[in-house]
Structure formats: C-alpha cells, structure tokens
Amino acid sequence: MSEALAEKAARLDAADELAKARDRFALDDDVVYLDGNSLGALPRSVPQRLADVVEHEWGRLRIRSWEESGWWTAPERIGDRIAPLVGAAAGQVVVGDSTSVNVFKAVVAAVRMAGEGRDEVLVDASTFPTDGYIAESAARLTGCRLRAVAPGAMAAETGPRTAALLVNHVDYRTGRLHDLPGTTAAAHAAGALVVWDLCHSAGALPVGLDEQRVDFAVGCTYKYLNGGPGAPAYLYVRRDHQPRFDSPLPGWNSHADPFGMVPSYAPADGCVRGRVGTPDILSMLALEAALDVWEDVSIDAVRAKSLALTDFFLECVAHCVPRGRVECLTPARHAERGSQVALRCAEAGAVMRGLTSRGVVGDFRRPDVLRFGFTPLYTSFADTERAARVLGEVLAAERGA
Numbered sequence: 001m002s003e004a005l006a007e008k009a010a011r012l013d014a015a016d017e018l019a020k021a022r023d024r025f026a027l028d029d030d031v032v033y034l035d036g037n038s039l040g041a042l043p044r045s046v047p048q049r050l051a052d053v054v055e056h057e058w059g060r061l062r063i064r065s066w067e068e069s070g071w072w073t074a075p076e077r078i079g080d081r082i083a084p085l086v087g088a089a090a091g092q093v094v095v096g097d098s099t100s101v102n103v104f105k106a107v108v109a110a111v112r113m114a115g116e117g118r119d120e121v122l123v124d125a126s127t128f129p130t131d132g133y134i135a136e137s138a139a140r141l142t143g144c145r146l147r148a149v150a151p152g153a154m155a156a157e158t159g160p161r162t163a164a165l166l167v168n169h170v171d172y173r174t175g176r177l178h179d180l181p182g183t184t185a186a187a188h189a190a191g192a193l194v195v196w197d198l199c200h201s202a203g204a205l206p207v208g209l210d211e212q213r214v215d216f217a218v219g220c221t222y223k224y225l226n227g228g229p230g231a232p233a234y235l236y237v238r239r240d241h242q243p244r245f246d247s248p249l250p251g252w253n254s255h256a257d258p259f260g261m262v263p264s265y266a267p268a269d270g271c272v273r274g275r276v277g278t279p280d281i282l283s284m285l286a287l288e289a290a291l292d293v294w295e296d297v298s299i300d301a302v303r304a305k306s307l308a309l310t311d312f313f314l315e316c317v318a319h320c321v322p323r324g325r326v327e328c329l330t331p332a333r334h335a336e337r338g339s340q341v342a343l344r345c346a347e348a349g350a351v352m353r354g355l356t357s358r359g360v361v362g363d364f365r366r367p368d369v370l371r372f373g374f375t376p377l378y379t380s381f382a383d384t385e386r387a388a389r390v391l392g393e394v395l396a397a398e399r400g401a
C-alpha cells in the first residue's frame with residue numbers, strides 16, 4: 001500500500017512540468033524541506049551575483065554604483081519583477097523595509113484616504129501578530145477604533161464608519177485562504193479601503209491585485225519568493241491611489257527631488273512614494289537574483305501543483321498516520337486552501353524534532369501545530385510521500401517508546 005503511494009509519487013513527478021525548476025535551487029538530496037513558507041530555499045543564482053555585487057559594485061565602483069549599477073532605482077525595478085507574480089501591472093510595487101513597516105504605511109495611508117466620518121479599522125482576528133500590533137498603533141495614531149473581525153465576517157462587518165480593513169490573504173497558522181475578491185468588493189461597496197497581506201500567498205497562488213481592484217498590499221519576500229533571511233518586503237499602491245498616497249513615513253528617498261536636500265517635503269510621483277530611507281542594497285540585490293527562478297513559470301501552474309502536492313500529502317498522511325493522531329486544520333476545499341498543511345498534533349514540538357532529525361523539516365507553532373509548507377518550484381511528490389511516511393514512523397516510534 002505505501003509502495004503504491006511511492007509509485008504514485010514517481011508518476012506524478014514524471015508528469016510534473018515544474019520539475020525542471022527544482023534545479024534552480026541549492027537543495028540537499030537527503031533533506032525534505034517543507035519550511036519554505038517560513039524561509040525559502042536558496043536559489044543557485046544568488047551566491048555568485050551577491051559576490052559580484054560585493055566585489056565589483058561595492059568594492060570597486062563604490063559610490064558610483066548608486067547610478068552605474070542601478071542601485072538607486074532598484075526598489076521600483078525589483079518591484080516590477082514581483083508585480084506579475086501578484087497580478088499587478090508595472091509601476092505599482094516598491095520594494096523595501098519589512099512587512100511590518102509596510103503594514104504601517106499602508107494602514108495609515110488608507111485611513112488618511114478614507115472619507116470624513118470614517119474612524120474604524122478592521123483587522124483580521126487571526127492575523128499574524130505583527131499586523132495586529134501595527135494596526136493597533138496605526139489606529140491609535142489616526143484616531144480610529146480598531147476592531148478584530150474574522151476574515152469571513154469582514155464583508156458583513158464593514159460599515160459607514162469603516163475606513164480600512166487589514167486582512168491576511170492566507171492564514172499563517174492554518175493555511176486557510178481568505179476570499180480576496182469577495183471581501184475587497186464588499187469593502188468597496190461600503191466605501192472602505194482594503195490592505196491585503198500577501199506573505200503566505202505571493203509566489204504560491206494567483207493573487208490578482210489589479211483585477212480585483214485591491215487598494216494596497218504588502219508582503220515579505222523571504223517565504224515563497226526565496227529572497228533570503230530578512231530580504232526586503234514590498235508595498236503595492238494601486239495606480240489611481242498613488243497621487244493621494246500620503247505616507248506616514250515620508251523619508252528623503254520618497255522625495256520628488258531627493259538630492260535637492262530641501263527642508264520641505266514634496267512627494268515623488270508614483271509608487272516611489274512608498275519608499276522611506278536608504279534601501280538595504282545587498283539584500284535587495286540578492287532578492288533580485290532570487291527572482292530569476294520565476295523565469296518561464298506560470299503562477300497558474302504553481303497553484304495547480306501546490307494543490308496537487310497538498311492533496312497528495314493529505315492522502316499519504318491518511319494512510320501513514322494512525323487514525324485520530326493528527327487533526328488537519330487546513331481546509332479541504334481547494335478554494336479555501338493556501339500552500340501549506342497544518343496538523344494539530346499532541347506533543348507537536350517533540351514530533352517536529354523527531355521529523356527534523358530524520359531529515360524532514362517543517363515547523364512547529366505553539367502549542368500544538370505542525371506546519372508543512374509546499375513550495376511547488378522545489379518540492380516533489382516524492383518529498384511529499386517521504387514526509388508523510390516519516391511522520392507516521394515518528395508517531396509509531398513514540399507510541400512504542
């Protein structure tokens with residue numbers, strides 16, 4: 001029976017059109033890496049590019065590189081490479097700062113843009129914590145009340161006093177995919193603006209920012225976009241909002257004439273307004289090289305493989321793991337599933353240590369969740385079968401002990 005699953009994995013891998021992308025990453029044959037939803041694997045194009053940046057652009061050209069090596073324009077240039085992955089036309093995505101900082105910019109700017117009498121911000125009740133902390137401060141600064149609402153109830157809860165909504169596209173804990181088109185349309189119908197956090201969806205599934213008329217979006221680049229630890233985040237400002245985008249962090253890099261060094265602030269045109277200070281060039285250019293892995297890759301193909309991987313993982317878990325030992329927190333319906341599987345499991349911390357020591361790397365979220373991230377560019381069906389099989393072995397060994 002488990003041989004049948006191994007054979008099925010081999011068949012699925014042989015038919016996988018994205019299998020070629022796996023060679024674009026530095027991976028170990030003896031490790032199944034299912035933590036790319038926390039820190040994406042290293043693309044092979046990065047080390048050499050980073051060495052060139054350090055030795056040539058910084059080491060030799062030094063200050064000249066701001067212009068000659070294109071450092072100054074990197075935030076928008078790299079934003080334009082992320083744009084197609086999130087369904088945005090060029091000129092609307094700027095790279096820099098962390099997701100946390102971009103959440104702050106977007107929420108404050110959204111409240112400032114909302115009409116008179118709107119003094120409420122809704123935040124996803126199950127949000128990744130940093131978004132909630134930042135939204136609370138942004139609301140306090142702008143004189144708004146913050147209300148935590150389940151993402152599924154946001155459409156109904158948005159009212160005439162709602163200025164802005166901040167929602168995670170995919171729940172980082174359970175892997176639940178929220179209804180971006182429906183929530184965005186309902187918010188707009190009620191006159192509010194929406195900020196989507198794409199940390200767990202960009203690079204894993206189609207987002208459709210322009211098509212859905214999303215107002216603002218933020219996301220990190222070190223998860224499914226493989227930009228490296230602490231890689232800069234991005235901010236999407238819809239084109240027709242850009243002239244009214246009033247940043248709460250108007251640093252000199254977002255000035256219309258940054259080298260005019262004038263005392264009064266005048267914002268640049270376009271998404272450049274989302275910038276703050278001097279960008280982290282080394283991380284930024286590592287990210288740029290990392291984005292090479294998306295060459296010839298369609299996000300629809302990524303989504304199809306992601307769902308096939310998570311379906312297959314659940315099938316293997318049902319076969320390998322004693323009934324009742326784990327409970328799946330990730331929705332079964334494809335329309336509600338991101339690109340990870342979260343299993344509630346007693347002694348989850350010890351179980352994840354057991355998995356890691358046997359070469360299967362996922363992560364543990366307190367108190368009792370095992371998370372397995374599926375990154376279609378480099379996760380194979382054979383990896384998936386092995387992860388479930390080893391999970392079964394770890395749980396069986398624990399019972400025998």
Ligand SMILES: *Cc1c(COP(=O)(O)O)cnc(C)c1O
Pocket residue numbers: 098099100101127128130131168172197199200220233
């Ligand atoms: C990973 C993640 C973050 C991380 O924010 P940083 O500022 O990069 O630390 C924020 N929000 C969500 C939803 C995330 O998944």
